[in-house]
Amino acid sequence: MAWIEDHLMLVILAVLAIIIFVFLFKLALRAALIFGVIAIIAIFIFGVSPNQMMDLGKQGVNSASTAYEKTIEPVFKKEMDDAKHVEKKDGSFVIQSKSVKITGKDGDKDAKVVYKGKTYDVDMNVIQPLREQIHTTKQ
Structure with missing residues (x-):
């Protein structure tokens, strides 16, 4: 029982890491779909170049991945x-x-x-x- 009390926060963080990773993955897929629709509209209606749209998309994906890697992943890896x-x-x-x-x-x-x-x-x-x-x- 003492072990559970001592490591309860680590266990909770490990489970939360798994759940948050799945949530972030699903969120990224939805965002990519929405971004694709916006990109098509921007290219054909507003004349924005595809390279400009790709640069914006890469910046968004990189910031989400960086947040996960710096916060949740280290706690989960320590448990594993x-x-x-x-x-x-x-x-x-x-x-x-x-x-x-x-x-x-x-x-x-x-x-x-x-x-x-x-x-x-x-x-x-x-x-x-x-x-x-x-x-x-x-x-």
């Missing part, structure tokens, strides 16, 4: 540094840290993240970089 990664022959895997358990199977769309007895579905695209990071550090 001590994680154990077990892969089974059928393609399923388990990533177990002190407070988070992630299970999934290669080829599936989602993985399961268990935190405090509650299970959350997380897109496999979010989990894959984490698996690769753990592979490279644990081999």
